[in-house]
Structure formats: C-alpha cells, structure tokens
Amino acid sequence: MTAMKRYLLAWVCLQLPMMVHAGQPTPTSAAAPLSDAERYARRCQSQSPHRTVKPQGTMLWGTRRDWDVEKVTDERTGVLVSADLAPLRQADAQVKSLSLEGGRLVAAGKGVVGTVLQGTASDGKPVEVAICGAEPSPEDPAMVWYRIEAWNALAQEWENPCVALANVPDPRALAVSGTWNANGAHQKARGKLTFACENGAISKCIQWGYKPWASRDGQSMADLHQACTRMARADYCGNGRSHTHENTTIDMYDRLGVIARTTESSAQWDLSRASFEAAWAPDGATCLSRTRDGRALETVLKECPNRFRAGTALDLGKGDRCTLRRTDVNPESALLRNQSYEASKGTSAQGEGP
Template sequence: MKRLLVFVCFLIGVPAFAATPQQKQRARPCQDQEAQRSVWPQGTLLWGTGRTAVEKEMSSVLVSVDLDKVRLRGGTRLKELRIEEGRLVAPSRARNKLVGSVFQGTASDGQRVEVALCAAEPSARNPSMVWYRIELWNKQSAAWENPCVATSRVPSPRALVVQGVWDETGARQEAPGRFTFACENGAIAKCISWGYAPWAKKDGHSLAELHQACTRMARADYCGDGRSHTRQDNPIDMYDDLAVLTQTTEPSRGWQPERASFEAAWTPEGAWCLARTREGQALETILAQCPGRFEPGANDLGDGDRCTVRRKEGLARRALLRNRSYGKDE
C-alpha cells in the first residue's frame, strides 16, 4: 500500500502559436531548448501545454497526435508505429531511433501543428515508462519550441504518451490512430506519476477509470465539464478503493492530517458527492453551475468521510477515488 501527498501546483503559460505564413527557411527541431519559460499562476492544466486562447482555460496548443502520420529524420514515413503501456514502439527500431521524428498533431482550435520528438528517457522511478521531450513548430516565431508549460519545480518539462484523447470537457475518448502527449505539469501526466497509469492493473482491475477520476479530482472538476475549482499549491491527499494509494495519517513536513478534512468522492465524470469545495465556494455555487446533477443528501462513506450533496439517483456511477484537503481558510 502506498501513501501519496500531493501539492497541486499547476501553472499556465501563454505562448503565442497563432498561424502566420510559413517562412521559407525553417530551423531544425530538437536543438537546445531554454530551460525556463515564462509562466503565470492562472489555474490548472489538463494536457500541460500552453493555451491557444488566453481567455479559455480549457484550450491547448496540443490536444492530440496522429499515430499514422509520422516521418523520420530525412522524410521517410514511419509505418506500424504503436503504443504499448505508454511507450512508442516501432517494429525493428530501437527507442532512440525514433528521436528526430516529426508527428502531425491538432490543437484545441482545430489547427494542425507539427510535433518533433527530441528525446526518449526511461523514468528513473519506473524504467518501463518513458518520458519524451517534444517540440512544437511555432509559425509565428518560425521556431521549434517546447509546448509543455514549465514551473519552478519542473523547468524543462517532458511528456508521456497516453492512448486516447481528451476533449474540452475533460472527458477521455478512445480515438483509433490518435494519442495524447501529456506534459509533465498537467493532470493527465501527474495522475500517472501518482500511480494511476491507465494501462496498468491492480489485483486484476484496470486503472483506466481511476486515472480518469484522478484527472477530475486533481483539477477539482466537480461538474465534470472541464471547469476547475482549485488553486495553486493546495495540498491534497488521495486514496482509492483498490488501495493503489491509501490515506495519509502520519504528519510530515508537508502534511498535517489534523488540519485536513474530507472534500469529495470522484468518478470519471466528476464528483460523486461533496462535503465542501477546495477553494471555499458555497456548495450552492457548484449546484448552480451544473443544475440537475446533484441533490442535497448525506452519505457516510466510512472513515469519517461524509458527504452533504450527492449525485442524483440514476446519474451516479460508483465513486472510485476520494480526497482530503485543507480548504481555503485552513
């Protein structure tokens, strides 16, 4: 059994990726990258890449990538590329031989973008998992840039390969021939790092739905519509039905259990029930944001976790994940 205390620290960068006429001379991808990019604490990230529009929280310069439109360095088309447990695999081709490949991707506004694979690095904690360094062609600056938003903790973020795609409501969908480059500071990648790899199993049970529930929990997406209700550097403690992670009960430098209280239980579609909100908004505010979804009603989940509003009958799926947090004023 594992315990994991998480400081939710998502920062948003706003690089400019507007389309302009392409210049005749193009720089080569995968040259030296700047270690730090400008970032601003403006909310939470799902994909972990910069926004296409400043005013839209759920927008991204890179939402999905095509698996069958890949060209190797030199222009040769790469065939039969597939994904195995979060790794890009090509028959008879070593992992490092994929470096320099250029993929075709799509931004949230539907614009096509080019994505270069610059490095493949096995995870130090789990060598079977691979981190990729990627760059995106920015037509405005006519340069290859790391699209992953940096933070002071992770100044040069990488990305994980994840099967499927996420839409602007935060919902995951199977999409044959497409996948997600999930950047290190986004919820998709963070939930994998915390132990919920969607390709993994625990006691014969797939962790795919737990991973999706985690992405909702990390962003405090109560309504399951992509809207986040959290803030920077808010410590959270999560635990689940399969005991991939268990509740943290011992105090440490970064966590004081006596200060924390139960916040919510989670499904892949958002909160199953709530005791309170992470930022201190009234529960009535959440009920108004997603009318018809919740109703007043106490639910005792055990271990001191008690809800005050819950999903309406007939709409609820079984909660897979729960969390505790300090709350805004604690």
C-alpha cells in the first residue's frame, strides 16, 4: 500500500465517528411546545422505562436530578419534589378536588387516575404530574402505590420522573404529606404533598415500617420516619449530603420497637462483619463511630463545623459506642440506631447511591 493510500485510509477512519455523530440529535435540544389539549392527550400512554446510565447518588425523593441527562447536577436536586392538591390542572369532570388520607389520595366518588396536578421541581420551576395508575399495597391496602408521569418540557413528553434501578426498573411512588427541602428537612405544608419514588429514602423508610401518618403505642412515627431518611442516606450533618453507596447493607433498630436489632446471622446479614455506625435524630446523626462509605471522620467535622466534637467515647449500650457526638443534643435521645459493614480498603470516598 502506497503512502498516499495509507494516508487516505487513516483520514476516512478519523472522519467516520464525526460523520455518525453529526447525524445524532443533541440531548439538550428542545422540542416544539404543545398546546394544553395535545399535552394532556399524551399523558399515561404506555412507554418503555426510561433509564439513565449516570450515577444518581443517594436519593431522597427518588426522582431524576434533571431532564437533561448530560447535565452535571447536585444530589440535592430533582425534577419533581412536591405537588399541590389544588387546583387540579386536569381531571375527570366529576373530580373536583383531592385529599390525602394517610397513605392514599381520595377523590369523592371517583378514582384519581388521569388527574393532573401542579408540581414543582427543586429549582422552583413548575412541572405538571399525571397520575397514571393506582395500586393498593398488598401489605397495607390503606397505602397506595401510584404510577406517575411528569411533563418533560425539554423533550415535550410525559415521562416517569422516578429513577429506575436494576432491581426496580419501573418505579412507582407513594403520596406523602408535606415537602422535603434540599437539606433533607421535612416541612408541613397545607395542600402540598410529595410523590416519594420507590428508589428514594422517603419511600424506603415507609416500606421498612416507618409510616409518618401512623402511630405506635400512642406516639406519632413522623419523627422516626424523618430520622430514618437521614439514616438511609447517611446524612450525618443534616444538610442533605449523603455518605454511602447504592445498595449498602445496613441493620437498623429503634426506640419504639418497630424494627429490632438483628441478633442472628443470615444470608443477608453477617453479624461478624457488622459494627455500630451512628445514632439518629430527625435532623441528622446525634453521634457516630465511623462513616458508612469509609471516608475519614475528619471530613464530617469539616463538612459541618461546630456540630460534632471528638473526645471520650460514649457507650450507648449493647456495644454501641460513639466516637463523635453532637454538641447541642444528648446522643442518648436518638430515635434510631444502625449498624453496617466497615467499608473495604480502596473504596471510593464519594457515595453513589442509597
């Protein structure tokens, strides 16, 4: 082969990827806007699950961070973080209003499927959310799982806003009273609710038994549920930042006896590998022994200065000993404690999931 032929062949090989890429649509290009009638007509149509190949980090709401999958985003953002019960954006002619009773939405005399609510993203922008299915929980018929779609104004499509994972490829959502802000704090808000997606901490804690609308022995479980959302994400500082990895195994136990400490090893939990991690209150950890993802305790002290102090270890009983303790609360007042496995050497210090 002559030098000229080799040059031409190399040039063609270099140009092919650019020619192929030139024919691909850019992920950030916006589609032409639709009218209200066209938009609502498209809701709740059968769609294949949407997935994202980028790590989602530990999730509070369980929603996608942004419609633009190429955009670098913070773990404390979401395309849908709350919804208004009224006014309804679209509904059956006989559905005039909705109410939230415990773990289910109620429309007088009618079902809620097909209803469109006004929602809000973490950046404060409005986003419509359609209720496309309602499935009572087999374990608790008073609690309903909803299949929802939110209007993606970028793509001009209705899409499931919940993040799909391998074990839950088509996630649903629970309707929970109030809202959660970027710092992970729950806020009571009349007429507002949160669609807590199946793969997020709010929903997981309810599935584990901490239903914020319920009570045990006369005590509300709202604070216990909120403490659980901090624990699930290893949010030690109570600022919405997680310190864990996706699908990390943990064991939890609480003061009300909803979940008891595991005392025997099984295929799911190895007592010989487990040790105390932290004790939890609604606003974060009251004390901790180590981090779940293996980063140094000094990083927690720097992340939330003046919140914890190091010093003499505090014994909480049954082998639970704190290394860092809160300066403003009694660690023994914690509602929830957990054990976990110590992170193996070489584990990344940045958590990528709940």
